[in-house]
Amino acid sequence: MSDTPDPVVERNANDKVASFDHRHRRPLDRVQHFLHQYPTMVPVIVLVLSLIAFGLISPNFFSAFNLSLILQQVAVVGTLAAAQSLVILTAGIDLSVGAVMVLISVVMGQLAVNFGVPVPLAILAGLICGAATGGLNGLLVTRLKLPPFITTLGTWNIFLALNYYVSGRETLRSQTLDAEAPMLKFFGERFNLGGAVLTYGVILMLVVFAVLYYALYKTAWGRRVYAVGDDPESAGLAGIQTRQVLMSVYVVAGVICALAAWSSIGRVGSISPTSFFEANLESITAVVIGGISLFGGRGSILGPLIGALIVGVFNSGLRLAGVDVLWQLFATGWLIILAVAIDQWIRKVSS
Amino acid sequence: MTDPILSARGLVKRYGRVTAMDGADFDLYPGEILAVIGDNGAGKSSLIKALSGAVRPDEGEIRLGGEKISFDSPLDARKSGIETVYQTLALSPALSISDNMFMGREIRKPGVMGKWFRMLDKPAMDEFARQKLSELGLMTIQNIGQPVETLSGGQRQGVAVARAAAFGSRVIILDEPTAALGVKESRRVLDLIQDVRSRGIPIVLISHNMPHVFEVADRIHIHRLGRRLCTIDPKEHSMSDAVAYMTGAKLPEGLAA
Numbered sequence: 001m002s003d004t005p006d007p008v009v010e011r012n013a014n015d016k017v018a019s020f021d022h023r024h025r026r027p028l029d030r031v032q033h034f035l036h037q038y039p040t041m042v043p044v045i046v047l048v049l050s051l052i053a054f055g056l057i058s059p060n061f062f063s064a065f066n067l068s069l070i071l072q073q074v075a076v077v078g079t080l081a082a083a084q085s086l087v088i089l090t091a092g093i094d095l096s097v098g099a100v101m102v103l104i105s106v107v108m109g110q111l112a113v114n115f116g117v118p119v120p121l122a123i124l125a126g127l128i129c130g131a132a133t134g135g136l137n138g139l140l141v142t143r144l145k146l147p148p149f150i151t152t153l154g155t156w157n158i159f160l161a162l163n164y165y166v167s168g169r170e171t172l173r174s175q176t177l178d179a180e181a182p183m184l185k186f187f188g189e190r191f192n193l194g195g196a197v198l199t200y201g202v203i204l205m206l207v208v209f210a211v212l213y214y215a216l217y218k219t220a221w222g223r224r225v226y227a228v229g230d231d232p233e234s235a236g237l238a239g240i241q242t243r244q245v246l247m248s249v250y251v252v253a254g255v256i257c258a259l260a261a262w263s264s265i266g267r268v269g270s271i272s273p274t275s276f277f278e279a280n281l282e283s284i285t286a287v288v289i290g291g292i293s294l295f296g297g298r299g300s301i302l303g304p305l306i307g308a309l310i311v312g313v314f315n316s317g318l319r320l321a322g323v324d325v326l327w328q329l330f331a332t333g334w335l336i337i338l339a340v341a342i343d344q345w346i347r348k349v350s351s
Numbered sequence: 352m353t354d355p356i357l358s359a360r361g362l363v364k365r366y367g368r369v370t371a372m373d374g375a376d377f378d379l380y381p382g383e384i385l386a387v388i389g390d391n392g393a394g395k396s397s398l399i400k401a402l403s404g405a406v407r408p409d410e411g412e413i414r415l416g417g418e419k420i421s422f423d424s425p426l427d428a429r430k431s432g433i434e435t436v437y438q439t440l441a442l443s444p445a446l447s448i449s450d451n452m453f454m455g456r457e458i459r460k461p462g463v464m465g466k467w468f469r470m471l472d473k474p475a476m477d478e479f480a481r482q483k484l485s486e487l488g489l490m491t492i493q494n495i496g497q498p499v500e501t502l503s504g505g506q507r508q509g510v511a512v513a514r515a516a517a518f519g520s521r522v523i524i525l526d527e528p529t530a531a532l533g534v535k536e537s538r539r540v541l542d543l544i545q546d547v548r549s550r551g552i553p554i555v556l557i558s559h560n561m562p563h564v565f566e567v568a569d570r571i572h573i574h575r576l577g578r579r580l581c582t583i584d585p586k587e588h589s590m591s592d593a594v595a596y597m598t599g600a601k602l603p604e605g606l607a608a
Contacts, residue, residue, distance in 0.1 A: 033501070219469040220457035223450050227443040237441035239426050239455030297445045 036346045039291045040300040042339070046289075047310050054317030061320055068196035070312040074286075075187075075201035076101075076264045078308035080279055081286035082208045083256035085304045086249050088287050089216075090229040091296025092141065092148030094250075097257050098279035099159035100133045104261035106167040109271035112181035113172055119183040127258045133159060134254020138247040156280070167273035174269040188266025201263040205305070208256060212301045225249055230297025285332060286311060289339045293347065310335065354417060356381050356553055357402065357433070357522050362411035364397050371397040372408065373577030379522060384544065384554045386564040386585075389574030390597055396526075398574065399557055403435040403524050404428030415521065426455075434519030438527045440511040444500035449473070449480040451499055452514045483517040484510070487546050505536030509543060516547045523547060524555045529563055541567055561590045573597055 035041060055062045080097050087094040104126045111122035133155070140151040177184055187201035216222030227235040228245045236242050265271055290307030292299030314335075315328045359377035363370070371394045379385050389395045400406035402413065404422030413420055415431055422428045425435065442451045453476050459465035460472040477495045484495075489509045499507055508528055515523045525544065529537040537560075544567055548554055558564050564571060565585045573580045573596050580596060581603045595601035 036498070036501070214468075218471055218473075220459070220471060221469070223446065223454070223457065223471070226446055227450075227454055230443040230445045234439065234441040234443055235454070237425065237437055237439070238443070238451075239429060297443065 032346060032348070035342070038300075039293075039298060039343075039346060040303045040306065042291050042342050043289060043303055043306040043310060046335070047306050047313065050310060050313050050317065054313065054320070057317065058320040061317055064195035065197060066316060066320070068193075068198055068202075070309065070316045071202045072197070072199050072267075073315070074308040074312040075199060075205045076260055076267050076276070077279060077282045077286060077311075078205040078305060079201075079208055079260040079263055080257065080283040081290070081304040081308050082205070082212055082301070083253040083260065084283040084287050085290070085292055085299075085301055086212070086225070086253045086256075087148065088284075088292050088294060089225055089296060089299070089301075090246055090249050091232075091294075092246075092249075093152065093284065093294070094137065094148065094253060095152040095280055096133070096137060096156040096159055097253070097260075097283055098276055098281075099156045099163065100130060100254060100257040101261045101264060101279060102273060102276055103133070103159045103163040103166070104130050104258045105265050105271050106163050106273055108184060108262065109172045109177070109181070109265065110166055112184060113176060119181045122181070123183070123262060126261060127255055130254040130256075130258025130261070131251050132254065133257070134250040134252065135247070137254070138250030141250065142243040142246050163273050167271075169273055171273070172271040177265070177270065184262065184271075185266045185269065187263040188269060199266065201266055204259060204263050208259065209302060209305045216301050221245070221248070226297050228297075282311070285336055289335050291339060291343065293343050294340070295347070298343075298347070307339075353381060355379055355414075357413070357415055357555075359398075359402065359413045360411055362398065362401055362408045362413070364394075364401065364406060364408050370577055372401070372411075374411070375574070375578045377402070377572065377579065378582075379553050379555055380570075381553055382548065382551055383569040384548050384556055384567050386556045386558060386568035386571045387574060388558065388561075388564060388571060388593065388597055393574045393597075394577040395557055395574050397577075399435075399524060399526060399555070402428075402522075402555070403433060405435075429518070432519060432521035433524065434515035434522070435524040436508075436511045436515045436526065436528060438530060440507055442499045442507060442511055445498050447496045447498055448484070448502075448510055449477045449495045451510060452476075452480045452483070452517060456518070479517070480513075483513050486550075487513050487516060487543055489513060489543075503536065504532050505539050508532065508536070508540050512540070512543050512547065516550070516552065519552060521552070522555065523552055524557075526557045527559065528556070529558065529560055537563065561593065564593075565590055573603075575599060 060066060080101060083097050084094055107129050108122050108126040111117040111125055112119045117125070137152055137155055140146050141148050187204055188199055190197050190199050216225060224235070224240050224245045227238070227240055228242045232242050264276060268275055286308035287304045288294065288307070289310055290299070290303030290305065292303050311332055314331050318328050318331065355378040357379040359375065362372045362375040364372040375394065375398050377398060387395055387399070397406060401408045404425045404427050420431060443454065458472045458476050460470045464470040465472065481495050487509065499510060502510065512528070528540050532540060541563060544554060544556065556564070556568060568585050571583050571585055571593060573583065573593065575597060583593065583603065592601065596603050
């Protein structure tokens with residue numbers, strides 16, 4: 001420490017105040033920066049390439065019918081992936097989405113068929129139950145400060161048990177539903193659109209993604225969800241009520257799971273307490289392949305829609321090519337690893 | 352002399368058996384840069400936390416513009432026009448500059464879109480953010496939609512300071528703004544601080560860096576053993592005096608026991 005004034009004290013009046021240079025970038029850096037700015041481009045490129053590849057292998061692949069069939073097949077898991085995306089954007093993970101979906105479909109079915117509740121009310125009750133399941137997850141995560149992974153591992157089992165309890169392990173048959181609660185199967189109804197055969201479940205999935213896109217990018221709530229997922233402490237210091245935001249995310253995810261439940265009844269035709277056992281992991285797969293970071297705060301909500309489509313395209317394409325089913329799993333596995341590796345690489349931009 | 356804009360009298364804060372603040376006083380006058388220095392553990396951060404609403408003092412009173420105030424959270428302090436730039440900056444790296452500037456106080460579109468569909472007025476937010484950055488000479492940030500993590504350390508600090516300057520109508524508190532920066536970037540942030548002051552907003556600067564403190568501060572508040580030891584004029588005292596007062600090696604004139 002000296003008494004002489006620091007040489008930097010003399011301030012040059014001509015100095016441009018606080019201007020910063022830009023670093024020079026190599027081509028690979030440019031790619032990295034581009035992907036950093038548009039993380040959804042990775043799944044988009046994968047989707048386009050796989051469409052082209054499978055189109056070349058099997059001529060039937062590109063028929064409107066086959067493509068619309070893929071959409072039908074991914075509708076339920078895609079809707080579920082929308083709920084999963086919200087939770088993963090907050091750096092959490094929801095292992096209970098599949099169990100919630102099956103539980104809610106059972107609740108809707110039991111209320112409508114065995115308890116004589118008017119079908120619209122049964123559906124409403126299902127949506128409320130969905131919000132409640134999300135609320136339970138949210139409370140455990142925000143109030144007891146439990147890690148989302150453990151919380152939802154626990155509630156997954158709890159919801160599965162409730163599902164067996166409410167259903168009495170009985171399947172509600174398609175004929176029963178047709179006779180007593182046809183509205184439950186609404187999202188399975190098909191309509192033609194110039195050669196393509198779509199279900200209302202496909203429309204539901206697209207609407208859910210469109211609404212989430214709007215909410216995440218055009219409203220303050222969405223920006224806060226990203227901020228909380230990105231860095232909860234910073235978000236708190238910047239004046240965000242992080243617990244409220246997290247809570248709202250889990251509740252909305254629960255409601256979307258309930259919508260997926262309604263959609264799943266139409267897709268399957270019946271209500272079985274043992275259906276969709278792998279839906280949890282399939283939803284996480286779609287989100288990860290869709291380029292949403294498991295560390296939170298990064299990725300586009302449209303990514304999981306594309307991620308779900310990629311899985312659907314691989315399954316359909318490999319089947320049409322006459323390849324054994326095991327290679328579908330094999331390919332999906334590599335896609336997940338590739339997606340996470342790319343995410344890690346992209347995240348290095350910030351350093 | 353004019354009345355202080357922000358003042359505190361007899362603040363006490365105890366954590367169990369530790370007394371972090373022991374009758375601390377504080378005065379910030381309009382338009383000045385007041386540096387707060389003190390050894391580690393002297394209770395600087397407790398004082399600053401009390402002023403920024405992060406901590407409730409057990410005793411004592413805080414006045415803003417002559418009126419007695421009490422903050423329950425940093426949000427209360429913000430609403431009263433006291434903005435704090437934390438050492439961690441409290442920015443969300445993956446979000447854009449504009450999103451970060453408006454975090455927690457977003458602007459919604461007028462009319463039905465804003466009221467019923469809660470739509471943000473992004474053009475207005477971007478325009479405002481750009482204007483605020485330009486005012487502070489941060490023009491070279493071309494893209495207001497750029498994620499904060501792609502900025503350099505100094506640029507990030509600039510964004511955090513710009514955010515505070517944009518909304519801190521009465522007082523801005525800067526906690527170690529140059530601690531993580533290199534020489535060149537520190538230089539720019541110091542310029543930035545002087546720019547903010549020249550626009551009439553008083554600043555509280557917490558720093559360990561004596562050359563920086565002596566360069567920009569109008570007065571220096573020396574904190575020792577949980578209270579204000581003295582306030583010195585940097586033009587009349589040397590850095591080594593300040594360090595000596597701070598560590599107790601020497602007592603300031605007039606306070607000699």
